Amino acid sequence: MTAAIVKMPLGHATATADAILAVDDLSYVVGGGARELLILQNISLAVKRREFVSIVGASGCGKTTLLRLMAGLLQPTRGSVRFNGTIVTEPDRQLAVVFQDYGRALLPWRNVADNVSLALEARRVPRAERGAIIDRLLAKVGLADRREAFPLQLSGGMQQRLQIARCLAQEPQILLMDEPFGALDAMTRQNLQDEVARLSAESGTTVIFVTHDLEEAIYLGDRVISMESRPGRISEVVEIDLPRPRHQLRTREDARFLAYRHRLFDLLPTTGH
Amino acid sequence: MRIPGKGLVFPLAVLLLWELAARSGYFTSTSLSYPSAILFAGWGLLVDGAMWKATRETFGAALGGMAIGAFFGMIVGIAFGLSRLLASLMRLSTESLRPVPSVALIPLALLIYGYGYRMEIVVVAFACFWPVMIVTEGAVRGIEPRLMEVARALKFPLVARVTKIILPAALPRVFVGLRLAASISLVVAVTVEITTNPIGLGYGLIVAQEGDRADRVFAFLIWIGFLGWLLNALLLRAQRRWFGKFGNWSEAAR
Secondary structure, eight states: OHHHHHTOOOOHHHHGGGEEEEEEEEEEEESOGGGOEEEEEEEEEEEETTOEEEEEEOTTSSHHHHHHHHHTSSOOSEEEEEETTEEOOSOOTTEEEEOSOHHHHSOTTSOHHHHHHHHHHHTTOOHHHHHHHHHHHHHHTTOGGGTTOOGGGSOHHHHHHHHHHHHHHTOOSEEEEESTTTTSOHHHHHHHHHHHHHHHHHHOOEEEEEESOHHHHHHHOSEEEEEETTTBEEEEEEEOOOOSSOOTTHHHHSHHHHHHHHHHHTTOTTSOO | OOOTTGGGHHHHHHHHHHHHHHHHTSOOOSSOOOHHHHHHHHHHHHHTTHHHHHHHHHHHHHHHHHHHHHHHHHHHHHHHHHOHHHHHHHHHHHHHHTTSOGGGGHHHHHHHHOSSHHHHHHHHHHHHHHHHHHHHHHHHHTSOHHHHHHHHHTTOOHHHHIIIIIHHHHHHHHHHHHHHHHHHHHHHHHHHHHHTOSSHHHHHHHHHHHTTOHHHHHHHHHHHHHHHHHHHHHHHHHHHHHHGGGOGGGGGGO
């Protein structure tokens, strides 16, 4: 059954034309010789501008590796990642990565404002202009009143907001989010889901969102790509036809939401248990 | 229960017994002085400025040498910490130089620079280079890999990467190396002065000894001990002040 789905054509020949990010027949292998391990196998997908794509899969299926390949932090063994038609060979500030372990991705010796400033410094934004940009971004993620605080004085949710603000300061075309809310409590998680949905809608930033939470993937995505493990490969692609802005109760109770959930559930053996 | 100053009880008792023993006349020694005489000698040296001048000379050489040694120690430590290849290529060279006792360099430094600050600074710098280099290499290697990835993702060039991410991230641990280097610098500077260089506290000590002034020898010794304690206390305070407010990030340094 699943084999038939794996072979499903993704129509990327037409999709890549207007794609902002295109992954073309990508495989990723670690180790060599007898210890060679195929992590990702023949991944092809195209992400359209302003699209919100969720990638969902069990832990160990290679979804984080796929995200890192898209970010240019890793190089594929075969195949390629193209950003605006150009092959990605190294990281690019237009591709901002929101890491799952926000606590480690922040600079503990810089306060909130200066952590955002790091991305502006990287972009060589003149010092005089930084303050206003920082204020605007911190207001956007709800950290305006914690400007002077240090990361370790913030809650987990606030730290992740701060990392998102820093990524937005890169003025990226694509936000690559790696299980960004995996370590947060349910309430904080829902708030941040809605904020990310709002931020991406307002700014028109393309988002590629990796998660192991099927409902989160459907709730946020215009499209959900589910992955299978060993080796990691795409098992199904589902277009999500749910009205926006989405609502934590109404959307999740929508018959279509439940139908998507059912359809994807069987493909994810270790989630939902 | 904490009694403030209880650590002072023992040394004060020793001083008191020592003074009483010397005053009682049972022990008369030309090679040992007694507390009140040492206090007078020390006071005299402070008042006539000899002690201050010697202190300035010793500290000038010690801190100058430490600054140079620590600077190069950090640069080499960062380079080795970032590149395992470079570290392994240079390992044999560094490991064969490191066991050379710094004081064994005194004759060579004397040949090259003659008497004066320069030779002393060079010997101190050599001594301070090693602890700072080794601690820095370990500190850079221990930096949270995610931070290095953030630096990569933001595409900072090497210099910005070092100044904005690597150095501040490594600093709490590097500072431990700096504290070590500070105490080493004082020891080596005084040693150079005792053996060779006619400046500073070490030379003052030798002059006092050759003049058979046990009271002055003790006065110098106590002063040097006090300065070493003061230097370490100041650096410890700076460490707590600079790295304390960020939470547990700098815990590795404590």
